[in-house]
Amino acid sequence: xxxxxxxxxxxxxxxxxxxxxxxxxxxxxxxxxxxxxxxxxxxxxxxxxxxxxxxxxxxxxxxxxxxxxxxxxxxxxxxxxxxxxxxxxxxxxxxxxxxxxxxxxxxxxxxxxxxxxxxxxxxxxxxxxxxxxxxxxxxxxxxxxxxxxxxxxxxxxxxxxxxxxxxxxxxxxxxxxxxxxxxxxxxxxxxxxxxxxxxxxxxxxxxxxxxxxxxxxxxxxxxxxxxxxxxxxxxxxxxxxxxxxxxxxxxxxxxxxxxxxxxxxxxxxxxxxxxxxxxxxxxxxxxxxxxxxxxxxxxxxxxxxxxxxxxxxxxxxxxxxxxxxxxxxxxxxxxxxxxxxxxxxxxxxxxxxxxxxxxxxxxxxxxxxxxxxxxxxxxxxxxxxxxxxxxxxxxxxxxxxxxxxxxxxxxxxxxxxxxxxxxxxxxxxxxxxxxxxxxxxxxxxxxxxxxxxxxxxxxxxxxxxxxxxxxxxxxxx
Amino acid sequence: xxxxxxxxxxxxxxxxxxxxxxxxxxxxxxxxxxxxxxxxxxxxxxxxxxxxxxxxxxxxxxxxxxxxxxxxxxxxxxxxxxxxxxxxxxxxxxxxxxxxxxxxxxxxxxxxxxxxxxxxxxxxxxxxxxxxxxxxxxxxxxxxxxxxxxxxxxxxxxxxxxxxxxxxxxxxxxxxxxxxxxxxxxxxxxxxxxxxxxxxxxxxxxxxxxxxxxxxxxxxxxxxx
Numbered sequence: 001x002x003x004x005x006x007x008x009x010x011x012x013x014x015x016x017x018x019x020x021x022x023x024x025x026x027x028x029x030x031x032x033x034x035x036x037x038x039x040x041x042x043x044x045x046x047x048x049x050x051x052x053x054x055x056x057x058x059x060x061x062x063x064x065x066x067x068x069x070x071x072x073x074x075x076x077x078x079x080x081x082x083x084x085x086x087x088x089x090x091x092x093x094x095x096x097x098x099x100x101x102x103x104x105x106x107x108x109x110x111x112x113x114x115x116x117x118x119x120x121x122x123x124x125x126x127x128x129x130x131x132x133x134x135x136x137x138x139x140x141x142x143x144x145x146x147x148x149x150x151x152x153x154x155x156x157x158x159x160x161x162x163x164x165x166x167x168x169x170x171x172x173x174x175x176x177x178x179x180x181x182x183x184x185x186x187x188x189x190x191x192x193x194x195x196x197x198x199x200x201x202x203x204x205x206x207x208x209x210x211x212x213x214x215x216x217x218x219x220x221x222x223x224x225x226x227x228x229x230x231x232x233x234x235x236x237x238x239x240x241x242x243x244x245x246x247x248x249x250x251x252x253x254x255x256x257x258x259x260x261x262x263x264x265x266x267x268x269x270x271x272x273x274x275x276x277x278x279x280x281x282x283x284x285x286x287x288x289x290x291x292x293x294x295x296x297x298x299x300x301x302x303x304x305x306x307x308x309x310x311x312x313x314x315x316x317x318x319x320x321x322x323x324x325x326x327x328x329x330x331x332x333x334x335x336x337x338x339x340x341x342x343x344x345x346x347x348x349x350x351x352x353x354x355x356x357x358x359x360x361x362x363x364x365x366x367x368x369x370x371x372x373x374x375x376x377x378x379x380x381x382x383x384x385x386x387x388x389x390x391x392x393x394x395x396x397x398x399x400x401x402x403x404x405x406x407x408x409x410x411x412x413x414x415x416x417x418x419x420x421x422x423x424x425x426x427x428x429x430x431x432x433x434x435x436x437x438x439x440x441x442x443x444x445x446x447x448x449x450x451x452x453x454x455x456x457x458x459x460x461x462x463x464x465x466x467x468x469x470x471x472x473x474x475x476x477x
Numbered sequence: 478x479x480x481x482x483x484x485x486x487x488x489x490x491x492x493x494x495x496x497x498x499x500x501x502x503x504x505x506x507x508x509x510x511x512x513x514x515x516x517x518x519x520x521x522x523x524x525x526x527x528x529x530x531x532x533x534x535x536x537x538x539x540x541x542x543x544x545x546x547x548x549x550x551x552x553x554x555x556x557x558x559x560x561x562x563x564x565x566x567x568x569x570x571x572x573x574x575x576x577x578x579x580x581x582x583x584x585x586x587x588x589x590x591x592x593x594x595x596x597x598x599x600x601x602x603x604x605x606x607x608x609x610x611x612x613x614x615x616x617x618x619x620x621x622x623x624x625x626x627x628x629x630x631x632x633x634x635x636x637x638x639x640x641x642x643x644x645x646x647x648x649x650x651x652x653x654x655x656x657x658x659x660x661x662x663x664x665x666x667x668x669x670x671x672x673x674x675x676x677x678x679x680x681x682x683x684x685x686x687x688x689x690x691x692x693x694x695x696x697x698x699x700x701x702x
Contacts, residue, residue: 028683055503065487065496072480078664084483136689137680153680160682179684187689195601211665221634221676221691227668228630229597239487244502246660250653251504264527264617265652268691269671271659277667281585281596281629293483300490 008357011331021157025149025328028156029319035262036316036371042264043254053255054375056248057310064300064309067209067242068291074212078274080287085118091292092123095201095234098288099129102232104198108190110216110223111135112203113151113313114236114292116335117348120201131201134190134222136183143170149329150337151315152260157328190222200226200284204237205312206252207289210245213273214289217256217266224268233275233284239291240309252312259314259373295348304384308343310374317368317378323361332358339368343381356394359385398445417465424459433458513616513650520615520648521699527618531674532687533695541571544700548607548640549576551696555638557604559583561596564627567609571642571700582607585629600631605638606692613648613699614655617673620697621655624668633672639692645701 006014015021040046060067072082085091091114099107107124109115109131121142124131133142137154141147143166148154155163164177167185175181202223204214214235216223227233243249249271257263276283299305318324318338329337334345342358359382368378389395390403409419431441433455442448450456488495514520525535536551538544552560560582562568576582583599600606608628610620620641624630633639649655652671659669676691687693 024682031683052504059500059503062491063496063500065484065491065493066498068487069484069496078667082480084478084480086478086483090478134690135680136678140680153683155680156683163681179681179686182681183678183686183689190690191601195597211660213665219676220678220689222689224630224634224670225690228634245504246656247653248502248504250651250656253652263531263673265614265619265671265673267531267673267675267677269619269673271665271669271671272667273665273669274667277626279626280624280667281593282600282631283624283667291483293486297486297490300487301492 006333008331008333008361011333012327012361015327015331018157020159021149021328022326024156024159026325028150028153029325032152032261032315033319033371036259036319037262039258039262039264043258049251049255050373050375052251053312053373054310056243056251057312057374058307060243060248061240061300061306061309064240064242067244068239070209071207071212071242072291074210075207075214075274075287075289076212078212079277080212080274080289083288083290085290085292085294087294088118088292091118091236091290091294092120094290095120095236096123096127096129098232098234099124099199100127102198104129104232106130106132106193106197107199107201107234108132108134108194108197108222108226108230109138109201110203110218110226111138111154112201112236113335114203114238115201116148117294118236118292120236129199132190132193132197134194134226136186136220136222139186139190140166143167147330147335150318151313157330191225194222194225194229197226197230198232200228200230200233202226202233202235204235204241204289205256206249207237207242208245208249208271209242211273213271215249215272216268216270217253218270219261219263219267221268224270227270227272227284228282231284232286232288233272234288234290235272236290236292239293239296240311255373256312256314259312259316259371295350298350299347305343305347305381307376308340308347308381310376311340311344312374313340314373316371316373320367320371322363322365322367327361332361334358339378339382340376343378343385346385356385356389359389402445420463420465424463427456427459431456513654517645517648520650521645521701523615524613524618524648525699527616528674528695528697529618531618532677533618533674533697535697535699537699537701539701541573541700544571544642544698545573545576547698548642549579551640551698552580552605555605555694557638559599559603560605560607561600561603561632561636562607563609563629563632567627585627585632596629597631600629600635603636605640606632606634606636608632608639608641610641610643610697611647612655612658613643614650614652614671615648616651619652619655619671619673621659622670622672623659623666624670625666630668630670633670634691637688637692638694638696639672639675640696640698642698642700645699 083094121131133139140155149157257266275287324338336344362382366379434451562584565584612621675687675695678689
């Protein structure tokens with residue numbers, strides 16, 4: 001339900017009206033946030049770990065060219081193939097070509113944010129190849145023709161009843177509503193498809209330059225099935241998802257699961273170094289790694305935004321964000337929701353209008369920065385994005401005029417006092433707290449938005465600056 | 478896009494002509510971080526309690542014969558009939574005898590190259606996978622499995638129940654120590670798998686359920702050697 005024909009405010013309104021969604025989002029983010037608190041406390045001295053994580057990511061990105069070269073050389077030495085995609089279209093094209101060359105009919109996918117970013121499923125379908133999501137939450141979302149609502153838990157917006165209905169329609173039979181039955185149906189149905197599939201598609205949490213490995217942190221096991229059963233494995237990787245060595249992986253592996261769910265380690269951590277080797281019973285005959293740029297390299301060398309490439313996609317910033325907590329993921333209208341999404345979306349898709357308004361969906365409280373396991377100053381970036389958005393030509397004439405007017409009023413104490421007096425009197429004589437002369441109140445910019453959900457504070461009889469001489473005397477005596 | 482073009486863009490954006498040698502990664506210079514358990518007994522206790530926390534079961538055994546007996550009793554107790562296992566030579570050091578005679582275990586053997594498809598079918602139909610872990614990780618209750626010619630991926634993945642043998646001398650303190658061991662072995666295997674308990678998901682209304690894709694049960698026979 002990417003309602004991209006609606007603007008952000010309209011999507012947010014939709015979300016705010018959905019009581020189930022709001023309750024589910026609150027419950028989920030609280031659970032994940034508490035998990036993170038417990039998991040990081042168990043590690044001890046979490047601040048030092050964060051600093052190590054930040055240092056590793058900063059070092060890697062500052063030397064990205066060298067580490068990517070090293071990774072590619074080592075992966076090829078291990079028998080893997082490396083592909084380079086400048087943008088989303090090229091990334092999808094590469095995957096479709098690999099699949100077509102192998103006459104593939106079915107590709108099974110484990111969770112990959114990059115595959116969502118490049119809209120891989122749409123391209124596969126256009127080429128007549130089925131792309132099947134196998135992460136339970138992603139499969140549910142795919143059956144419902146919707147988009148994920150959370151980075152870690154894609155279908156928090158679906159109730160048990162809705163999931164049962166989707167599965168019953170798929171099964172053509174009745175199913176019980178308990179979790180074991182529903183998950184059991186997914187296991188039975190998807191297991192058969194894994195065995196039939198020609199291509200397995202996965203993401204990559206971290207590539208390792210030193211060994212040419214890709215790693216996947218997963219819990220369900222579908223990530224292992226897609227990299228074990230089909231003959232061809234395609235891994236999609238954002239160009240920044242790399243660390244120098246195993247020693248660095250050891251640090252990131254303590255940070256990622258704890259920050260995502262609070263787990264000490266995910267159920268499966270798979271370190272893949274090339275395809276199946278001679279005499280091995282199973283595993284893919286071919287491994288293709290597609291390294292995707294799609295707007296990422298534009299951030300390199302930009303002092304304000306390079307650090308966004310440090311992100312490890314744990315979702316911790318979503319779970320602490322007061323805005324995400326109210327509206328959930330869909331309102332962002334982007335693959336990446338929450339604070340991180342509000343920064344990534346406009347940077348990755350600068351041409352899209354949708355993304356610019358996301359920078360306003362923040363209270364700039366900085367909770368995202370505090371929660372980030374690699375200390376990305378997300379809130380500073382949101383301010384910088386707002387600055388960009390305010391450049392000439394990007395805001396309406398009225399808004400610019402209002403801002404210029406405010407600037408002149410706010411920069412002179414005398415003008416400010418005068419303006420306050422006039423506004424106070426005007427408000428008192430006309431709309432008061434918004435309940436009088438409503439025909440007028442509904443036409444005043446800013447005020448009309450306020451009145452949609454609440455009353456204005458009634459204007460005081462005397463302003464603070466008029467009260468101050470008396471107050472000052474009181475304080476001093 | 479060509480590799481050269483792709484890489485050149487990265488270097489240009491970073492403000493240099495081409496990739497230069499990087500300084501050492503900061504991870505190497507940071508001191509060890511937690512005080513790991515020092516004695517073997519502490520490592521074993523921590524491994525067992527961490528694995529139990531994520532839903533795994535641990536059976537401690539003190540001899541090869543107790544291991545064999547324990548495994549056979551376990552298989553009977555689950556009602557499972559078909560087993561799939563790592564190559565038999567892996568188990569030689571445990572001196573199993575009755576187990577091979579009395580249980581129906583399909584093992585993958587080197588040179589079985591043409592039979593990969595049939596092995597896969599047997600693994601997919603098996604009730605229990607029988608494996609040997611290369612390392613245990615005390616801090617998280619994880620086990621490391623290095624895939625190889627005699628150590629297929631499917632055994633630890635396809636059956637509903639996974640039984641692993643782990644010797645107590647192969648338990649290390651934490652993931653960093655395990656990755657050190659892995660790195661010191663030279664070229665890594667095609668797949669190095671850390672497994673921490675049974676397959677899990679909370680995708681349906683945050684309700685935890687086990688075994689959605691991988692094994693629903695993970696049982697470890699911890700052999701004190």
